[in-house]
Amino acid sequence: QLAERDESVDELSRREQIFASAQERYYDRPMQIERGWRHHLVDTTARAYIDMVNNVTGLGHGHPGVADAVNRQIRILNTNSRFLYRELAEYSERLLALLPPNTELDTVLLINSGSEAVDLALRLAQAATGRKTVVSLREAYHGWTMASDAVTTSAYDNPYALENRPDWVHVADVPNQFRGTYRGENTGAAYAADLGRDLEQLAAEGREVAGFICESVLGNAGGVVLPTGYLADAYARVRAAGGLCIADEVQVGFGRMGSSFWGFEQSGVVPDIITIAKPMGNGFPIGGVITSKKIADALASQGQFFSSAGGNPLSCRVGLAVLDAMEEEGLQENARVVGDRLANGFRELATRHDIVGPVHGEGLYLGVELVRDRETMEPAKAEAAAICERMKELGVVVLTTSERSNVLKVKPPLCLTAESADYVVSALDRVLTEGW
Numbered sequence: 001q002l003a004e005r006d007e008s009v010d011e012l013s014r015r016e017q018i019f020a021s022a023q024e025r026y027y028d029r030p031m032q033i034e035r036g037w038r039h040h041l042v043d044t045t046a047r048a049y050i051d052m053v054n055n056v057t058g059l060g061h062g063h064p065g066v067a068d069a070v071n072r073q074i075r076i077l078n079t080n081s082r083f084l085y086r087e088l089a090e091y092s093e094r095l096l097a098l099l100p101p102n103t104e105l106d107t108v109l110l111i112n113s114g115s116e117a118v119d120l121a122l123r124l125a126q127a128a129t130g131r132k133t134v135v136s137l138r139e140a141y142h143g144w145t146m147a148s149d150a151v152t153t154s155a156y157d158n159p160y161a162l163e164n165r166p167d168w169v170h171v172a173d174v175p176n177q178f179r180g181t182y183r184g185e186n187t188g189a190a191y192a193a194d195l196g197r198d199l200e201q202l203a204a205e206g207r208e209v210a211g212f213i214c215e216s217v218l219g220n221a222g223g224v225v226l227p228t229g230y231l232a233d234a235y236a237r238v239r240a241a242g243g244l245c246i247a248d249e250v251q252v253g254f255g256r257m258g259s260s261f262w263g264f265e266q267s268g269v270v271p272d273i274i275t276i277a278k279p280m281g282n283g284f285p286i287g288g289v290i291t292s293k294k295i296a297d298a299l300a301s302q303g304q305f306f307s308s309a310g311g312n313p314l315s316c317r318v319g320l321a322v323l324d325a326m327e328e329e330g331l332q333e334n335a336r337v338v339g340d341r342l343a344n345g346f347r348e349l350a351t352r353h354d355i356v357g358p359v360h361g362e363g364l365y366l367g368v369e370l371v372r373d374r375e376t377m378e379p380a381k382a383e384a385a386a387i388c389e390r391m392k393e394l395g396v397v398v399l400t401t402s403e404r405s406n407v408l409k410v411k412p413p414l415c416l417t418a419e420s421a422d423y424v425v426s427a428l429d430r431v432l433t434e435g436w
């Protein structure tokens with residue numbers, strides 16, 4: 001009877017007929033998800049899954065506070081943002097209050113997605129410096145628009161750009177201390193020195209740097225934390241060369257690190273431009289750029305800036321409801337406590353299962369790297385895919401990431417409970433023990 005009600009086979013062929021092949025989907029036989037509650041997803045056969053990958057829905061699925069905010073505001077007003085709206089100022093002020101004290105970051109521009117945020121950040125850097133060149137790190141994902149795609153360097157996400165990248169983008173080495181050019185946590189200075197050489201070379205070619213963009217923790221690589229001192233050293237070199245530092249916090253910011261609200265705080269730096277999106281609206285499309293007035297005002301040289309839906313009263317109300325819930329429910333602290341528990345659980349698995357290599361990340365942004373050999377770090381890509389399929393059967397949604405698709409990405413809603421975290425670790429233990 002349950003099987004009869006499983007519409008996922010029909011739904012898959014329906015999707016395949018009307019979607020472009022490049023529109024990504026997960027799993028060989030994806031489940032048809034009908035509803036979500038907190039860190040759970042429920043499919044049309046009433047099976048529940050623990051959602052370990054949803055960093056968009058930071059508060060958890062079906063959050064009543066967000067639902068109420070939408071319901072209330074959409075009945076009152078929702079339109080573009082060119083009059084005065086209290087919600088817009090209130091939300092922007094709330095965002096600024098989340099920044100470390102005494103920074104020059106005093107200006108907010110609201111748009112609708114992470115790609116738009118990155119696009120706008122690049123435009124700001126170019127407008128404020130009067131230069132073109134942007135330095136991006138290898139193996140990064142920053143979005144799908146023309147500009148954010150140009151700085152997306154992951155061969156997995158953007159093979160096209162390997163040969164067709166616009167000449168205003170320079171790709172620098174990725175400081176991956178686990179499998180990069182230099183290994184170990186004390187390699188920050190070596191990687192930053194290489195970046196410094198790149199900057200000198202660019203200047204010698206007359207391509208002075210406008211901006212440097214990177215994630216403050218390497219999200220696309222699976223939550224790989226930067227080697228000690230890298231970001232501070234890199235920012236100093238970029239600034240000395242006259243460029244601006246852009247932190248892409250779309251994934252790693254907004255409380256997910258647990259021990260800090262922002263990813264860049266892990267490295268003790270303050271960026272010139274910050275991009276945010278995904279969790280801001282708990283699934284509702286909101287994106288933003290935070291910068292200084294001086295940098296933001298440079299946009300005027302390019303004419304008016306306006307986004308029809310960006311910063312509308314509805315999205316601001318949703319954004320405020322998200323921040324309220326994060327505070328009231330102590331979600332950043334939960335990310336720290338449950339994240340530590342989860343990471344310790346995964347590290348314990350590494351003592352018993354050879355395939356488990358380094359466990360990356362911080363808070364509830366973790367990555368379990370699966371390798372065939374811990375010395376050579378040969379990626380266990382096929383194994384990782386099969387393990388994800390088996391985890392699905394055990395009721396856990398966990399998926400792969402990184403250039404080599406061999407890292408289990410772990411970025412659940414921040415309301416994940418200790419009980420569910422323990423279940424996920426025990427399910428993974430079972431799969432690794434029984435085979436997949």
Ligand code: PMP
Binds near residue numbers: 118219248
């Ligand atoms: N930056 C980073 C680091 C991202 O992970 C993403 C999305 N995966 C983006 C930007 C683009 O965000 P969006 O999908 O909202 O356009």
